[in-house]
Amino acid sequence: MKEPISQDIKELQNLTEQHRPVLERAIQALHERTFFSQYPEHPSPAVYGEGADQAGLEKYQSLLGKPYEELLQSGAEGWAGQEESPYNQENLGITYPTFSVDTLVARGQAAFHVWRKLSPLERATILIESLERMKARFYEIAHATMHTTGQAFMMSFQASGPHAADRALEAIAAGYEEQTRFPEHQVWEKPMGKFNLKLNKSWKAVPKGLGLVVGCSTFPTWNTVPGMYASLVTGNPVIVKPHPKGVLPIAIVIAELQKVLVEYGLDPNICQLAVDPDDRLITKDLAEHEAIKLIDYTGGTSFGNYLEDLKGKTVFTEKAGVNSIILDSVEDLDKVVQNLAFSLTLYSGQMCTAPQNFFIPANGITVAGEQMPYEEVVAKLAEAVKGLVNNPKAGPHVLGAIQNPLTQQRVQDLEKGNGRSVLSTCDVANPGFANARICTPVIYEVEAAEKDLYSQELFGPIALIIKTKNTQESIQLAQEMAMQHGAISCGAYTTDPAVKEEIMDQMGLAGTPVSFNLTGGIYVNQNASFSDFHVTGGNPAGNASFTNPEFVIKRFTWVGFREPAAN
Numbered sequence: 021m022k023e024p025i026s027q028d029i030k031e032l033q034n035l036t037e038q039h040r041p042v043l044e045r046a047i048q049a050l051h052e053r054t055f056f057s058q059y060p061e062h063p064s065p066a067v068y069g070e071g072a073d074q075a076g077l078e079k080y081q082s083l084l085g086k087p088y089e090e091l092l093q094s095g096a097e098g099w100a101g102q103e104e105s106p107y108n109q110e111n112l113g114i115t116y117p118t119f120s121v122d123t124l125v126a127r128g129q130a131a132f133h134v135w136r137k138l139s140p141l142e143r144a145t146i147l148i149e150s151l152e153r154m155k156a157r158f159y160e161i162a163h164a165t166m167h168t169t170g171q172a173f174m175m176s177f178q179a180s181g182p183h184a185a186d187r188a189l190e191a192i193a194a195g196y197e198e199q200t201r202f203p204e205h206q207v208w209e210k211p212m213g214k215f216n217l218k219l220n221k222s223w224k225a226v227p228k229g230l231g232l233v234v235g236c237s238t239f240p241t242w243n244t245v246p247g248m249y250a251s252l253v254t255g256n257p258v259i260v261k262p263h264p265k266g267v268l269p270i271a272i273v274i275a276e277l278q279k280v281l282v283e284y285g286l287d288p289n290i291c292q293l294a295v296d297p298d299d300r301l302i303t304k305d306l307a308e309h310e311a312i313k314l315i316d317y318t319g320g321t322s323f324g325n326y327l328e329d330l331k332g333k334t335v336f337t338e339k340a341g342v343n344s345i346i347l348d349s350v351e352d353l354d355k356v357v358q359n360l361a362f363s364l365t366l367y368s369g370q371m372c373t374a375p376q377n378f379f380i381p382a383n384g385i386t387v388a389g390e391q392m393p394y395e396e397v398v399a400k401l402a403e404a405v406k407g408l409v410n411n412p413k414a415g416p417h418v419l420g421a422i423q424n425p426l427t428q429q430r431v432q433d434l435e436k437g438n439g440r441s442v443l444s445t446c447d448v449a450n451p452g453f454a455n456a457r458i459c460t461p462v463i464y465e466v467e468a469a470e471k472d473l474y475s476q477e478l479f480g481p482i483a484l485i486i487k488t489k490n491t492q493e494s495i496q497l498a499q500e501m502a503m504q505h506g507a508i509s510c511g512a513y514t515t516d517p518a519v520k521e522e523i524m525d526q527m528g529l530a531g532t533p534v535s536f537n538l539t540g541g542i543y544v545n546q547n548a549s550f551s552d553f554h555v556t557g558g559n560p561a562g563n564a565s566f567t568n569p570e571f572v573i574k575r576f577t578w579v580g581f582r583e584p585a586a587n
Contacts, residue, residue, distance in 0.1 A: 032142055032284050039148040043141075046193035049550040050567075056550045058189055059155055059182035063174075068158060076159025080167075083268070085113035090275035092288035093117060093127075100297035102264050106170035106421035107453040116267055116295040121305045127289040128230045128257045129311055135290045136227050136255040140199040143253050146284060147192050150277040151185045157272055158182065161241065164268040169238050170421035170457065171367055180241040180269050186549035187566065188245040195253035195572040199225040202578070207585055218585040225576045227255030228334060229313035232306050234327075236318040238370050238423055240266035241273055246554075246566040247316025247336055252291065254575040256314055261294045261303055263319075265423070307333070314575055318372075321477075321506070321560070328563060334574050338554075340477040341506040341561030344377045344498035345544070346523060348491040348514035349386035353400060355539040356513055361404035363511070363543045364461045367420045369481035370427065372561075373509040373545045377474050377501060378485045379494035386515070398485055402443040402463055405483075409448055409460040416450040419481075422457040427480040431459050434482060440465040442485060468497060475505050491519060495526050502530035506561030508554075510534045511544040531558020 042058060049056035060067045087099055096117030103112040119127075135143070154161070158181035165176035202223055210217040231251035235244040240262055251258045262270050271293055278288035296302040307315055307327055315335045317327050324339035350356045363375055378401070384394045409415045422428045431445055443463040450456040461481035466473045474484045488494045491514075498510060510532045512523045520536060527534050533556065535544045547554045555562040557570070564571055 032145065035149055035284075036141060036145040039145050042148055042189070043144055043193060043196060046189050046550070047197050050190065050193055050197070053551045055548070057182065057186050059151075059158075059185045061178045061182045063159065063162075063177050068155075073159050076157070076161075077163050079157075079160045080163035083114055083164075087115045088117075088268070088271055091117060091271065091293055092275075092278040092282055093119065093292055095119075095123075097123065098297065100295055101267065102298060103168050103267060104265065105167040106423055107167060107450070107456045109455050109457060112167065112268070114268060116271060116293065118295055118297060118300075119292075121302050121309060124259050124292055124294050124306070125230065125309055125311045127287075128259055128292060131257045131287040131289040132227075132230060134287050135252075135257055138255075140196050140225070140253065140255075143255065144192050144196045146280055146286070147249055147253055147277075148189065150273075150280045151188055153276040153280060154185055154273050155181075157276065161269050161272050164272060165240065168240065168266045168268055168423075170370070170423040171238075172417045172420040174417070175367060175420065179239060183549065184241040184245050184273075187242060187554075188249040190549050190567045191246045191250040191572065192253045194567045194569065195250055195575070198569055198573050199254060199576065208582070209585075218587065219582045220585045221580060221582045223578055223580050225254070226579050227576045229256060230311050231256045231258040231314035231316070231575070232312045233258055233260045234303060234307075234315070234317045234319065235260065235262040235266060235270060237263040237266045238367075239318070240269045243318040243338065244270050244316075245273065246571070248291070250567070250572050251314055251316070251575055254572055256575055257290045257292075258314075259292045259294050259306060259312075261296070261306060264296065264298070267293075267295055316564075324562075336564035336571065336574075338372065338508075338562040338564065339506060339560070340479070341372065341508040341559075342377060342475065342477055342501045343373065343375050343507050343509045343544075344379060344501060344511070345375045346491070346494045346498055346510070346512040346514075347378065347380045347385050347397065348494070348512070348519050349516060350513050350537070351388055351515060352539070353385075353387045353392065353397070354404075357401045357404035358408075359539045359543060360401060360511070361408045362418065363545050364405055364481065364483050365408050365415075365418050366543065366545055367418075368422055368427075368459060369461060369483075370420075370423060370479065371545050373547065375509070375511055375544055376478060376482065376484060377498070378483060379488050379498055380485060381490050381494065382487050383490075385513075394487065398442055398463075398465065401485075405443060405461050405463065406446075409446065412451070415448055415460075416452075416456075416458075419448065419458060419460065421450070421453070422459050422480070425457065428457060428459045430478060430480055431462055431482060434462060434464065434478065445481070468493060471497075475501060477505075495523055499526045499530045499532075502527065502532045502559050502561075504560070506559045507532040508561045509544050511538060512536050531556040
């Protein structure tokens, strides 16, 4: 692989000037925490071009049933692929090049000594350019996401396209800022009376080495790119190991990045895709390899705990959580249950931020100053969910499809277990996909004492109503669940300032962000780039938060150099 030459450097300098305003605006957004999005979330022809949707669909369809050959990773040692569309339950037929762990690591180590020598600005520039290339393929990525995860098209477009690109840009901005926080050079002078001590000092942000990013099946780009780009911007090459059922969306992103790298005279193996076949899984072998210094992971708690326990690694995890809703008092219950019904139904509850445990006092809640019985509150929530899923214009597009058959089985198994059924799953047809794997939300009522039933994540469209003595017990149980089992989100409804303060205090101690009194078009599931910290790292749901400073500064080390300065 050729080293950067003068023409490459000149072109990179031009690119740096082109993207510098984007980088500076992103850094500003990190500090302001106000709304900022570099990539518009609405698939408007004015932004993305006339006919872009149809072109993206056709490009996606052209990839089906073939080897994926866009990656610039030469010398494939095999081919593998096992993705299946939750909408038609058919195999995509796409295979990807596979490589041994030794090959991936050796190529990554070689690329390290090229990538680390670029300045933070040069790395940030190349990475921003890759996002601009990704932007041109948002529609294609959306169809790829839809048919690997089961997300509806609009969510697929937003989550895997603009929102993912914004999260990647956020990581780039944070990484660049932390690497340029201190001066590169300084003349240090200490008065000593009749003379001064004088030293020339310099500092370097030295990357830690090869990174591994382990993706998940439900959000194959949104959950992958923050760690991927955080490692890259800080000078660490990465090996991206996607979930076997969710490869194509992130493969497209990596292919675009590799093209940019090569265009500027760099090694495409700075970012590698590592796909493993069923009979030769490589995630553990990669994670345990001594050359892997950084690991980013999204997925189940058990494997996440294993990764966190590995010696000699810096590990960033997002694992399972038990998310709560605390109901105390509201002004308009109809608006509240409509909001909660959407949160439960969105992507069939297959989101790490989806609510699961609903804590409601036995004597009900206050609605516009009047006490409403517990039974009526529960009934209204169930009716709101039923109304949404049975709405032919909205239900199928909000529900999407079930990514993993095991999620559907979990719902069916729950119906055979304990708890009083408040709402059972029902048949809903998707007008565009007759064979779509669909499972509508179920709601069960359990007692507060039955902690074994609600102290674990029941991934999918499952809601548990927990009847408590009062709001104080609701808060105490929500905090306990978060502290002992983890939580990524919490929703609370109260018109009492003192209760609100108590919830903020107790859930804050549990490292859990709280959304208060949401109605209308904003939901507890949603996190905004450049404003909301996704996961806090403050409870068992994960040890990292993107994107805060710790998410990037642990990927490099400050090293100082000094020598006597001439007088």
